[in-house]
Amino acid sequence: MAKLYLLMNPNGLREQIIEIVIRASSEERARELAADEATRLGDQASHWLGPSLTTCEQIPQEGPDEVICVDFNEP
Numbered sequence: 894m895a896k897l898y899l900l901m902n903p904n905g906l907r908e909q910i911i912e913i914v915i916r917a918s919s920e921e922r923a924r925e926l927a928a929d930e931a932t933r934l935g936d937q938a939s940h941w942l943g944p945s946l947t948t949c950e951q952i953p954q955e956g957p958d959e960v961i962c963v964d965f966n967e968p
Contacts, residue, residue, distance in 0.1 A: 897952040898923035899962060902940060909936050912964040920949050 895916045900923060905911040910931055917923035924947075928938035940946040952961060 894918075897954055897961070898949050899952050900924065900927045900941060900947055900949045902947045904946070910934065910941075910964075912962055914952070914962045920951070923949060 895918055898915045898917060898920060899912065900915060901912045902910060910927075913927050913930060915923040915926045917926055924942050927941040927947075931938040931941055
């Protein structure tokens with residue numbers, strides 16, 4: 894069963910993905926999908942694969958109505 898994961902790049906710069914929410918079967922797969930999306934958007938992909946560079950936490954699927962992720966980075 895797929896789960897939701899929030900991946901964060903605490904050292905992200907402008908025009909880089911800072912946070913991304915992924916639905917995947919595992920953390921490893923979530924990191925692979927994040928790296929693929931980063932490549933598609935012209936961002937560096939390798940840091941999404943490394944737990945020492947980015948965080949990845951599972952988001953509970955059950956809960957109240959709420960905003961899950963907002964990534965706002967002014968140019």
